[in-house]
Amino acid sequence: MKRTLIITAFSLAMSASSVFGQTIQSQHNHAGHNHVMPGMTQAREATQAGPHGGSLKQSGNLQIETIVSQGGLKMFVYDRAGQPVSVDRGRGAVSVRVEGNAKRYRYDLLPDGKGALTAPVNLSQIAGRQIDVDVQLVGIAASTISFNEVATVPASEQQLAAAAIARQKICPVSGKPLGSMGDPVSVDVNGQKLYVCCAGCVNAVKSDPAKYAAGRPQITVTTATQSDAAAIATQKVCPVMDEPLGGMGTPIKVMVGDKPIYLCCKGCIKKIQAEPAKYLAMVYGNGTQASAQPAATTTAKITVSTSTQADAAAIAAQKTCPVMDEPLGGMGTPIKVMVGDKPIYLCCKGCIKKIQAEPAKYLAIVHGSGNQASVPAGTEQVREGIFKVVSADAPFIAAQKKCPVMDEPLDAMGGPYKVNADGKAIYICCPGCAKKIAAEPQKWLAVLKSQGVDAPLIR
Incomplete structure (x- = not known):
């Protein structure tokens, strides 16, 4: 999901400052050439990694190692022989830009007493994101050292696990959503981590790792037989079409892992394959089924x-x-x-x-907008220009399904909310998306149009 993150720590961004009485000069790059201010030394990138695992840049007779972590940025300095150079009398500044955000944020680099110049800033909220860093150092060499670094903020073990669970979504053994039975349990499968819904599923994976290595429950399709009669009578209706089982011929039996789901016809199979956890929840009632949007009423015959x-x-x-x-x-x-x-x-x-x-x-x-009834602009405002939805919005929320800015379900982050985009209603997952809609309403209307959604008019 793409989102411009506003990092709390970045609100402390400092203005261009003087260091040791010297003004940190700005540097800009153009494709194919660099401009460096007089008195500056431009660092060149070295091929080897530094002693602390960071990247090295060569600047005259010095080497500078840059380390990016969730706790901020550090600079170590070495001579040509790789011996540490004291930075106790050094100072510097870094200008940081987060991927997807045009704004730059500036921070002091100060000696930390452990041999490094440090800019402590909490970068945990942008773990996995790329940052562009302009660095300028003084008090270490005869001239100001200036260079650029592009790095990715490393993710913690917990963040990596959370991302893997979000990608996998469901337990390959039970077919239940990960998290529905408590914290997911990790299982090592040929050196890769696989997650199951509970400890009870661990042995199944270990006994047949090849079967579950894909991280999704096996889905098999057959025609129901007489032995399925009792289960069909219990399930009663197709979870996709809400039609009585047997009303369209012999029911189709789909095994999701070890759980059967019966369908009214072959046309429903694709839905189960796309969202097995959703339909398992509907049939077996594990409480994870999302509530439906209220249906709109119509007087049309x-x-x-x-x-x-x-x-x-x-x-x-x-x-x-x-x-x-x-x-x-x-x-x-x-x-x-x-x-x-x-x-x-x-x-x-x-x-x-x-x-x-x-x-x-x-x-x-x-039929698109030619048949869409207009919706009210809204009276209950959560922020300026952002309104709570009402029952009249329900059919259009159901048609739009996802926030065009975040590509997330409209109810994923407290929404849906409604904003006015050049006289049409666009539904968003959270108030933070409204600014992008307001800046380029036609862009986002076009995004919806490309998805087959024509936004309703606002009356």
Whole structure:
């Protein structure tokens, strides 16, 4: 996820300062050449790593080692023979820019009493992010030493584990979301860490590591048999289509790990493969299922029929079923649902119920802004220009699904919230995204358009 981080410690950024009575001069680079102010020595990069594991730059008869950690930046200085040079009378400044943020932040480099010049600043919030650092040192050589360093702030073990868990998402043994059974447990599989939902799953991985090495539960598909009758009777409905099992032929049996999920038809298999944890939660009730958005109401009359040759052009234009995202015609003659005077074509009869429950949502998906009812601007403001959503926004939130700025689910960070983008409503996951929308509203409207989402008008 891309986000410009505002680092609390960076709020202490200092202005350009004088060090030992010398003003730290700015330096700028252009492609292919450098400008260095008179009295400055430009450091050159060396190939070997420094004694403390940092990167080395050569400056005249000196070598400077730069170390970036979550606790800040350190500079060690050595002579040509690699022997430490005292920096007790040295001073410096660093100008730091975080990847994705145009602003630069300046910090003093001061002796730490342990042989280094140090700029202590908390960089833990940007672990894994790249930073661009301009360094200028005085009081060590006859002239000011100036160089640039590009480095990545290292992540802690805890941060690396959290990122791996977020990528893996679900336990490959049980299929349950990682975290739903307490803290995930790590298992070593051929030198790689794999996470399971609980200690009970550890032995399964150790007994057959090749089976679980991919980090996802195995998903197998078969047709249900008579031995599945009791389980089908217990499950009752397809979790994808909310249709009675058996209403569209013999149910499909999908094994997610060791858990069966029964489906009304083959068209639903893709949904299970894409989000196994979601549908396991729906069938087995582990409490992780997200609450649904409230459905919008409509007074438009809804009629259902089988499409005819006269609908061929409209079917070709629509291409896919808005419920199942399947090609129209791939499951037989498309179904035609008229919502008022607007047609929506579906891949099968099983999708009709979805249209009947949320007609405005699917009109927005299929027909775009020409059929979207406008939404109110909002009255409950959380910050200037950022409003809480109301029930009228529900179908458009469901259609948009993700924040265009963060590419996160709209409810992932306390949202959704609503902002005005040149007269249209864009939904965001958190107030921090509003500034980007306000700066370039048409850019973000175009992003949504490329995703098949036409933002509703604001009345």
